[in-house]
Amino acid sequence: MAALTEREHAVAVCVATGASNSEIAAQLFMSVATVKAHISHIFAKLGVTNRVQVAIALHDAGLA
Numbered sequence: 001m002a003a004l005t006e007r008e009h010a011v012a013v014c015v016a017t018g019a020s021n022s023e024i025a026a027q028l029f030m031s032v033a034t035v036k037a038h039i040s041h042i043f044a045k046l047g048v049t050n051r052v053q054v055a056i057a058l059h060d061a062g063l064a
Contacts, residue, residue, distance in 0.1 A: 001061045006059040011038040012046075016055040052056065 006035060007028075014024040021039070025032045043049065046057050 001046075001057070002064060004042065008038050008042050008045070009063075011035060012042050012054055012058055015039065015042070015051050016058045016063075018055075 001009070010028055011024055014027060018029065021032050021035045024030075024035045028035075030038075039051075039054075042054060046054060048054055049058060
């Protein structure tokens with residue numbers, strides 16, 4: 001988790017709550033394309049392949 005930037009962490013928390021890309025974009029005041037880019041970086045940094053694994057990783061780290 002330490003590898004995530006502050007913005008990536010915020011996006012990851014939204015992903016963990018089940019928010020869609022458009023919901024995350026609206027909530028964090030960014031474009032959907034930026035959300036998708038952050039999610040790609042999150043997947044790479046956490047070594048996961050889907051949103052459920054992001055949620056599990058945050059839960060296991062006590063961050064969600």
